[in-house]
């Protein structure tokens with residue numbers, strides 16, 4: 001057993017080394033093999049009294065995390081440790097060993113059961129961590145625009161509907177501004193698509209820095225942005241958007257030609273109670289169309 005203990009320490013060291021190198025599947029293989037050999041040898045030479053066989057349950061959970069194996073093989077691999085556990089009880093039940101300090105055998109058995117539970121808990125923790133992280137990532141992917149990081153149309157609609165419902169209950173005003181970058185096609189055509197993407201990101205940053213936390217900023221489509229301003233009436237929204245537009249030309253720059261001035265047109269609407277989100281959007285769009293018609297780089301407030 002002394003030799004096995006030395007080999008164990010080396011195997012664990014190697015397993016941890018592999019894990020540190022990002023080779024988790026190899027690390028699991030090394031550790032599972034070591035624990036299997038150790039448990040079987042302990043049962044054969046010392047019997048079941050000290051409880052080393054309980055570690056087989058722990059590695060059966062760990063074995064499932066070996067992603068190099070497909071689900072079926074991982075299940076068989078894991079099951080082989082439980083089978084070993086059961087066989088040890090059949091084959092080694094009569095093995096006994098004369099310990100020098102036999103009064104401690106029960107305590108060692110107890111400790112082994114407890115320690116064997118730790119990898120089991122860690123395995124479950126890893127699974128939980130991975131599933132929570134993936135859920136968060138999926139939720140993010142489903143709600144954010146991948147280029148600008150702003151809310152996408154689906155999420156913006158969901159949040160806006162909630163804001164409008166809340167506002168109709170509380171009587172608080174809500175306004176909406178639909179903005180569109182002027183002659184965006186020209187930016188793409190003259191400076192390239194990557195430059196166009198850069199401008200879209202700059203616009204997103206601009207809105208984030210110039211608007212409040214409570215304002216909902218979203219990429220509504222191609223080069224269109226929808227901003228929902230809770231607690232703000234139409235006139236206030238109109239002057240707020242006009243005010244931030246003064247900074248637009250200074251703060252939104254091309255990467256390759258900083259002398260190029262990007263501009264934007266807006267349609268602003270106050271969402272009066274009882275008017276649906278779709279209707280508000282339509283009126284904002286009509287106001288935006290007027291801004292474009294009247295020469296662009298302009299904000300138009302929709303008249304009720």
Ligand SMILES: Nc1nc2c(ncn2[C@@H]2O[C@H](COP(=O)(O)OP(=O)(O)OP(=O)(O)O)[C@@H](O)[C@H]2O)c(=O)[nH]1
Nearest residue numbers: 180181182183184185186188193194196197222223
């Ligand atoms: N770089 C880039 N371009 C995009 C993206 N989405 C849409 N576009 C481009 O945006 C352009 C929109 O062009 P138009 O609808 O003609 O509008 P515009 O040139 O901005 O003209 P006005 O809106 O009338 O001022 C098209 O060339 C699209 O290809 C995107 O994610 N990245």
